[in-house]
């Protein structure tokens with residue numbers, strides 16, 4: 001009797017751990033995704049500003065390379081920040097997997113069998129992801 005209770009309790013503890021690890025991960029993921037969309041918006045704004053700037057220069061027939069370069073540097077900076085945040089997302093995902101000893105699809109978040117190459121629910125390729 002005690003055995004069964006212990007097993008049930010263990011299972012509940014495990015469930016709570018999975019839920020807490022996953023919910024903590026999801027909160028952080030939501031935060032980073034938010035930052036990512038802000039960065040992507042900024043990048044898009046600067047990109048369209050650059051296009052306008054170049055066109056104005058064309059109209060006035062005065063190309064100012066330094067101005068173009070400055071805008072490009074801002075875009076490159078944003079791109080590297082975006083890359084960093086994407087890396088953070090992957091790291092978060094990996095850390096949750098390590099903590100739980102399980103793999104999850106990066107797209108639909110369903111649990112993956114060990115060594116799976118594709119997600120059985122959404123078909124996302126995951127082989128690439130497993131590489132260190």
Ligand SMILES: [Zn+2]
Nearest residue numbers: 105108119122
């Ligand atoms: Zn999936």
